[in-house]
Amino acid sequence: MRLAPHWRVRAQRLQLRGEVCQCCGERLxxxxxxxxxxxxxxxxPFAFCGxxxxxxxxxxxxxxxxxxxxxxxxIALVRLKEGPLVTAQLTDIDPADVRIGLPVEMVTRVxxxxxxxxxxxxxxxxxxxxxREAAREEARA
Amino acid sequence: MIMRPSREVGIVGYGAYVPRYRLPAEEVGRIxxxxxxxxxxxxxxxxxxxxxxxxxxxxxxxxALRRAGIAADELRAVWVGTESKTYAVKPTGTIVAEALxxxxxxxxxDWEFACKAGTEALQAAIGLVGSEMVRxxxxxGVDAAQGRPGDALEFTAGAGGAAYILGPxxxxxxxxxxxxxxxxxxxxxxxxxxxxxPSHGGRFTGEPxxxxxxxxAATQLMQELGRKPADYAxxxxxxxxxxFPARAGKALGFTAEQxxxxxxxxxxxxxxxxxxxxxxxxxxxxARPGDRILLVSFGSGAGSDAFSFVVTEAIEERRNRAPLTxxxxxxxxxxxxxxxxxxxxxLRMH
Numbered sequence: 357m358r359l360a361p362h363w364r365v366r367a368q369r370l371q372l373r374g375e376v377c378q379c380c381g382e383r384l385x386x387x388x389x390x391x392x393x394x395x396x397x398x399x400x401p402f403a404f405c406g407x408x409x410x411x412x413x414x415x416x417x418x419x420x421x422x423x424x425x426x427x428x429x430x431i432a433l434v435r436l437k438e439g440p441l442v443t444a445q446l447t448d449i450d451p452a453d454v455r456i457g458l459p460v461e462m463v464t465r466v467x468x469x470x471x472x473x474x475x476x477x478x479x480x481x482x483x484x485x486x487x488r489e490a491a492r493e494e495a496r497a
Numbered sequence: 498m499i500m501r502p503s504r505e506v507g508i509v510g511y512g513a514y515v516p517r518y519r520l521p522a523e524e525v526g527r528i529x530x531x532x533x534x535x536x537x538x539x540x541x542x543x544x545x546x547x548x549x550x551x552x553x554x555x556x557x558x559x560x561a562l563r564r565a566g567i568a569a570d571e572l573r574a575v576w577v578g579t580e581s582k583t584y585a586v587k588p589t590g591t592i593v594a595e596a597l598x599x600x601x602x603x604x605x606x607d608w609e610f611a612c613k614a615g616t617e618a619l620q621a622a623i624g625l626v627g628s629e630m631v632r633x634x635x636x637x638g639v640d641a642a643q644g645r646p647g648d649a650l651e652f653t654a655g656a657g658g659a660a661y662i663l664g665p666x667x668x669x670x671x672x673x674x675x676x677x678x679x680x681x682x683x684x685x686x687x688x689x690x691x692x693x694x695p696s697h698g699g700r701f702t703g704e705p706x707x708x709x710x711x712x713x714a715a716t717q718l719m720q721e722l723g724r725k726p727a728d729y730a731x732x733x734x735x736x737x738x739x740x741f742p743a744r745a746g747k748a749l750g751f752t753a754e755q756x757x758x759x760x761x762x763x764x765x766x767x768x769x770x771x772x773x774x775x776x777x778x779x780x781x782x783x784a785r786p787g788d789r790i791l792l793v794s795f796g797s798g799a800g801s802d803a804f805s806f807v808v809t810e811a812i813e814e815r816r817n818r819a820p821l822t823x824x825x826x827x828x829x830x831x832x833x834x835x836x837x838x839x840x841x842x843x844l845r846m847h
Contacts, residue, residue: 370555370596403598425842426546447547448517464555464596465547476583478551478592488824490817 357470362477367401369479372462374440376402385440406462408434408482411441415451422468430454434482448483459485499675499721500620502627507669508661508806509567509633510815512560513778514553515657515765515825518543520837522652528834529647537738541655541766543832543840544641548656550579551589553771554637555596557660560819561635562597564670565662569598572662573631574622575605578614578638578770579658580688582607593637604634611686612735613796614638614770615658620676620802622663633664640769645694646843653738655766657825659774670812671781671790674805675722679714686797697797706799707737711745714801715793722805726750730788730808733759733776735795737767758783759790764826770796777806779822784808 365386367373374385377398382391384398391398411433419427430446432454446454447465460482467479520543522536544553554577562569575594582589590605608618615638622634639658644650666672685706688695698706711734719725726732732751734742739762746756759776768775773794780790788808795801838844 366595370592371598373598445547448545463552465545465552466549467547476549476551478596481547486820486824486828488820490821 357474359475362475370464372404372406372480374402374404376400383438383440385436385442404436404438408436408460410454410456410458410460411435412456413446413454432482434460445481446483447481461485498717499677501675502624504627504629505666505672506623506627506663507666507672509664509668509670510561510565510662511659511778511781512557512564512819513659513775513822513825514557514560515542516544516548516553517828517830518545518840519829519831521831524834525652537652537740538766539763541653542657543837544656546840548641549583550581550639550641551583551592553641553656553658554589554593554639554660557637557639557658558593558597558635561660561662563819564815566818567633567662570602571633572597572599572603572635574625574634575599575603576608576618576622576636578608578618578636579640580609580611580614580769581641581643610800611796611798612769612772613794613800613802615774616794616802619661620678623673623676626663626665633662635660635662638770638774640771642767642769643694650697653767655768657765657768657775658771659778661774669809670815671806671808674807675718676802676804677714677718677721678800678802679710679717680800683799685799702797706797707741707795708745710799710801711735711793711795712748714803715749715791718803718805724805726755728789729755729791730784731758731780732756732791733773733780734793735773736760736762736776739763761826775822781812782816782821782823784812786810786812
């Protein structure tokens with residue numbers, strides 16, 4: 357049973373927590389402790405807001421082991437509002453409705469299960485931004 | 498019988514969640530028959546393949562935090578009431594707390610009392626905040642309900658719920674005037690350990706269970722507060738189907754208009770531990786300052802918790818900080834019975 361690898365990354369998976377470079381201000385996801393822009397230490401935690409847009413995508417029909425029950429599903433490169441590009445599964449959307457530029461928001465969902473007696477692994481996915489009555493009213497006003 | 502904390506407590510934030518998928522009752526009827534005398538609901542919500550009680554509690558709790566406008570690490574309790582725990586042994590509350598950013602200095606636990614597990618946690622959180630042990634506590638009532646294929650429950654067993662952050666009255670968008678519980682040993686519905694689906698007593702779930710507990714808890718609370726049905730803008734009752742709360746509400750003296758704002762069962766089914774709490778979130782979405790709301794849950798086994806809330810001015814500013822309950826209810830994607838069987842993993846492949 358693999359437990360520790362999932363436990364170590366719980367903050368990035370559950371909170372979309374990365375890092376910010378205190379030298380140049382670059383936001384990093386996943387956290388990597390050294391800024392790829394200025395090569396200075398970047399170990400200050402930074403929680404991303406979870407908003408972004410689809411940069412590119414592909415639909416998976418032959419899912420790898422552990423993900424079979426979710427297929428077909430769409431994997432996307434999501435450009436986060438703060439800058440980084442994140443690879444994640446899209447959810448609550450039919451593959452035919454995905455398009456480049458689609459506004460999406462982060463949700464926490466089941467990524468996979470390690471068998472019936474193993475761990476349930478949760479993490480970030482992205483879904484189309486929820487339509488809100490308040491936003492429609494503001495637009496009308 | 499009434500319970501009141503020494504420090505007055507209220508709801509400082511709330512949030513709802515309902516999955517996207519809907520199974521029309523007609524689809525269940527098409528496969529299994531029934532419906533000659535009408536269906537108990539129009540349709541029910543169904544969690545997607547990657548959703549469970551934990552994921553739904555997380556989204557409802559994030560919405561509650563947005564409305565409360567507090568930092569997650571100010572929460573000293575994250576309690577989840579449910580009868581569909583992801584793990585038999587491992588708290589849902591720790592996963593929700595971690596996702597919110599409330600760890601490590603918080604309590605985290607799961608509560609169980611069938612469909613009133615959420616209000617059980619709500620009442621305890623009022624006590625925790627009211628005793629000044631903590632300033633803020635979060636509770637959620639959420640379920641991905643189980644219904645045996647072909648059973649009457651399959652028409653109604655839905656998914657969803659709501660989360661609430663309790664805090665001092667002066668920061669609240671609705672404060673609690675008092676609460677009361679009515680509990681007896683009534684075996685109307687239960688699920689034994691290791692069983693996949695619950696068993697229920699058919700008509701026995703009505704008169705001696707749902708109606709007796711709901712009506713006595715509500716009547717006693719109103720009597721002790723010196724209130725009458727006309728004092729309330731909205732009455733929210735546990736909603737196992739559309740008939741039960743309508744009948745109980747009428748027997749208590751409430752009009753259909755007073756019940757309407759919190760009545761969601763025809764559109765999303767019975768969310769079990771989330772049922773009355775998501776009804777309350779829908780009622781708060783439409784409430785005005787000064788409104789009084791009566792909330793009465795019911796949990797099989799059996800018991801009811803009744804609460805009287807008074808809405809404050811803060812509701813107007815906080816309401817639109819997070820999606821409204823009906824934003825989720827309207828986001829509906831109908832599915833057929835085959836898709837439902839796949840999503841709920843009702844086919845055992847091995």
